[in-house]
Amino acid sequence: SFNEMTAALEMNARELEQRRRFIEAILDNVPTGVVSVSPTGEIQRVNRALSQIFGADRVRRARRLWDLVPPEAAPGIRYLMNRSRRTGVASQQFEFRDGGRTLHLGVTVSALGERESPGFVVVIEDTTELLRAQKSAAWREVARRVAHEIKNPLTPISLSAQRIARQVERAAAANALPGDMVRILQECAATIVEETESVRTLVNEFSSLARFPAAQPEPADLNEIVHTGLAVFEGRLPGIEITLDLASDLPPVMVDRELFKRVIVNLVDNSAEAMRETPVKRLTVCTRPAGADAVELEVADTGCGVSLEDKEKLFLPYFSTKEQGTGLGLAIVSQIVAEHGGHIRVEDNEPSGARFIIEIPVRNGAGAASGRRAAVRAGGPGERS
Numbered sequence: 103s104f105n106e107m108t109a110a111l112e113m114n115a116r117e118l119e120q121r122r123r124f125i126e127a128i129l130d131n132v133p134t135g136v137v138s139v140s141p142t143g144e145i146q147r148v149n150r151a152l153s154q155i156f157g158a159d160r161v162r163r164a165r166r167l168w169d170l171v172p173p174e175a176a177p178g179i180r181y182l183m184n185r186s187r188r189t190g191v192a193s194q195q196f197e198f199r200d201g202g203r204t205l206h207l208g209v210t211v212s213a214l215g216e217r218e219s220p221g222f223v224v225v226i227e228d229t230t231e232l233l234r235a236q237k238s239a240a241w242r243e244v245a246r247r248v249a250h251e252i253k254n255p256l257t258p259i260s261l262s263a264q265r266i267a268r269q270v271e272r273a274a275a276a277n278a279l280p281g282d283m284v285r286i287l288q289e290c291a292a293t294i295v296e297e298t299e300s301v302r303t304l305v306n307e308f309s310s311l312a313r314f315p316a317a318q319p320e321p322a323d324l325n326e327i328v329h330t331g332l333a334v335f336e337g338r339l340p341g342i343e344i345t346l347d348l349a350s351d352l353p354p355v356m357v358d359r360e361l362f363k364r365v366i367v368n369l370v371d372n373s374a375e376a377m378r379e380t381p382v383k384r385l386t387v388c389t390r391p392a393g394a395d396a397v398e399l400e401v402a403d404t405g406c407g408v409s410l411e412d413k414e415k416l417f418l419p420y421f422s423t424k425e426q427g428t429g430l431g432l433a434i435v436s437q438i439v440a441e442h443g444g445h446i447r448v449e450d451n452e453p454s455g456a457r458f459i460i461e462i463p464v465r466n467g468a469g470a471a472s473g474r475r476a477a478v479r480a481g482g483p484g485e486r487s
């Protein structure tokens with residue numbers, strides 16, 4: 103009957119509406135940028151992730167799809183749209199410079215429908231972080247192999263030198279060699295042994311990236327770790343004014359104390375070097391709760407600061423602007439932080455210098471260790487350390 107038909111239509115409409123909301127909710131919560139585009143390239147709808155990739159300002163201003171990217175990348179986007187008209191779907195990786203940083207994007211354009219001039223749905227994935235992780239994994243592999251190759255001959259070299267030293271000693275005892283020669287040979291042998299040891303230490307440091315000791319997280323007081331980290335510098339930061347701003351209500355975090363001490367040491371070390379030539383030398387270390395389930399650790403300085411371009415590379419192994427730098431400091435820091443499920447970023451300090459901010463999740467491992475954690479909390483700081 104007519105009534106039944108209207109009822110069925112209403113149901114359909116409700117169901118459609120529900121589906122629309124469902125899809126919108128999903129689109130707004132995926133980390134991938136999604137844009138719907140008219141046949142002539144006008145942007146119709148965008149989801150939230152798009153603003154995170156391009157910045158809210160630019161997304162608001164952009165009228166056409168290619169307004170989102172720098173002019174030199176626009177033809178590439180238009181070409182992709184044309185191709186998707188013919189093939190249905192077209193995708194491509196883009197790499198372009200954007201105000202000092204380099205963006206890596208995977209762009210997929212799907213043409214909607216088979217008509218002459220269809221609309222499009224464009225999916226944009228920011229692969230910058232992924233590439234960074236891959237690069238850093240590749241470097242770790244290189245570090246591991248090079249370390250192996252260098253270390254292999256060290257033991258025979260060192261043993262041979264020791265053997266020479268023993269032979270010389272014996273010959274000297276039998277007066278078979280002139281005294282001068284004995285002295286020179288023994289000095290040389292000692293130098294070889296010493297230097298192979300220092301190469302070994304260097305290589306071990308170098309390969310610590312590849313074979314990093316696995317973190318052994320336990321409930322810890324971050325403030326206390328800050329203190330032990332800073333204690334390393336006792337009397338070695340002349341002229342630097344140190345300010346501690348440590349939150350007293352900090353929940354315990356699941357971290358490996360030794361590794362996090364290393365994090366502090368590496369960051370403070372960098373800050374001290376960055377302030378070597380600046381007139382104002384102020385180092386600030388802060389801890390604070392960040393939301394309900396994370397804490398933040400910040401090391402800020404008034405040093406030379408980090409250029410936009412360098413911010414990209416800072417955490418890569420072997421990136422250093424120092425003559426004597428290995429460039430491993432921050433790579434190790436970021437590896438430790440990642441291993442704890444945390445995140446590190448660098449920002450500009452006001453009015454000058456750099457701020458390194460580390461976010462550490464509190465929940466990390468709290469499930470398994472909740473009993474221990476509760477005990478620590480009840481025990482108070484006095485029971486630890």
Ligand SMILES: Nc1ncnc2c1ncn2[C@@H]1O[C@H](COP(=O)(O)OP(=O)(O)OP(=O)(O)O)[C@@H](O)[C@H]1O
Nearest residue numbers: 372373376407422423424427428429430431432456
């Ligand atoms: N606080 C800072 N202010 C300004 N630049 C910094 C700061 N921290 C790090 N950098 C920059 O990042 C680069 C990489 O730092 P990283 O600690 O990885 O290596 P490094 O300090 O150069 O070498 P190493 O730590 O082995 O001595 C530094 O060379 C420097 O250019």
Ligand SMILES: [Mg+2]
Nearest residue numbers: 371372431432
């Ligand atoms: Mg360093």
